[in-house]
Amino acid sequence: MFTRTESFREFIRFYPLVSIIVTIHIILFLLTILPIFPNQWFIETFSGVNLYIMEGEVWRLITPTFMHSGFAHMLFNSFSLVLFGPALERMLGGGRFLFVYLLSGLIANVATLLLEPLTYTHVGSSGAIFGLFGYYIAIIIFRKHMLSKQNSQIILVLCVVSLIMTFFQPNINITAHLFGLISGFLLGFFSQR
Template structure:
C-alpha cells in the first residue's frame, strides 16, 4: 500500500493530485533559488506572515503550504507525500483528497495565525501532511476494513514518531503539526461519528469501566494508551513552546 512500484508515467496518471502538488513544490522551490527569478519576491508574498494576514492578505493561509525554506525541507515533505498520499487519493478520489489536503493545511495555518505572535513567519506543507496522518487515523478508528492491520500499525507508529520528533527538531511549526493532525482527524471522523457511534462508544466505555468484560476488543486499551500518550506529549510540548 505504501510501496511504490509504478513507473513515473503511471504514477502521474494514477495519482494526478499528488503529482501536481509535488510539481508545485519543486517549481516554487526553483523559483526561490534560480538567479533568473526574483527569488525574494516569492518568500515576501507567499510565505505565512501573521501580521500580513491580519492586514487582509488572506491568500497566505494557503500559499505557505506549497513553499519550503530549503531543499531538504522540500524533499522530505514531497517524499512523505509520495509515500502516504497515493493510497489516500485512491481511496477518496482525486477531488476529495485535494479537499482534505488543502483544508488540513488551512486549519494548520489558521491555528498558527491565532496562537503564534504577529511577527511569526512560516512555510512548509507539514501541516497538510499531518492532516493526511490524521485522516488515516480516523479511518483506523471508524472504518477498520479500509486498512489492513499491518498498514494501520505503520500509520499509528509513524504518527507517534512524527509527533514526538515535532518537539525535538528545531525550527518546527509545532502549532501547524498539531492542528493539521487534529484537522485531518476531524475531517475523517465527523462523517462517521453519528448518534449510534456515540451511543456505542459510551456503552463500551461503561462496560470496560464497570466490569472489564472479556468480550471488549483487546485493541481498546492499546488505543487508549496510544492516544493518551499522544495527547500528553502534545500538551506538554505545546506548553513548553509557549
C-alpha cells in the same frame, strides 16, 4: 499500500493530485532559489507572515502550504506526500483528497495565525500532510476494514514518530502540525458518519 512499484508515468496517471502537488512544491522551490525574482521577492510575497495576513494578505493562509524553506524541507515533505498520499487519493477520490489536504493546511495556517506572534513566519506542507495522517487515524479507528493491520501499524508508528520529532526538531511549526493532525482526524471522523 505504501510501497511504490509504479513507473513514473503510471504514478502520474494513477495519482494525478499527488503528482500535481509535488510538482508545485518543486516549481515553487526553484522559483525561490533561482535568480528570477529580486531579493527573495517570491518567498517574501507568499510565505506565511502573521502580521501581513492580519493586514489583509489572506492568500498567505494557503500559499505557505506549497512553499518550503530549503531543499531538504521540500524533499522530506514531498517524499512524505508520495508515500502516504496515493492510498488516500485512491480511497477518497481526487476531489475529497484535495479537500482534506487543502482544508487541513488552511486550518493549520489559521491556527498558526491565531496562536503564534504577529512576527511569526512559516512555510511548508507539514500541516496538510499531518492532516492526511489524522485522516488515516480516523480510518484506523472508525473503518478498520479499509486498512490491513500491518498498514494501520505503519501509519500509527510513523504518526507517533512524526509527533515526537515535532517537539524535538528546531524550526518546526508545532501549531501547524498539531492542528493539521486534528483537522484531518475530524474530517475523517465526520466523513464516516
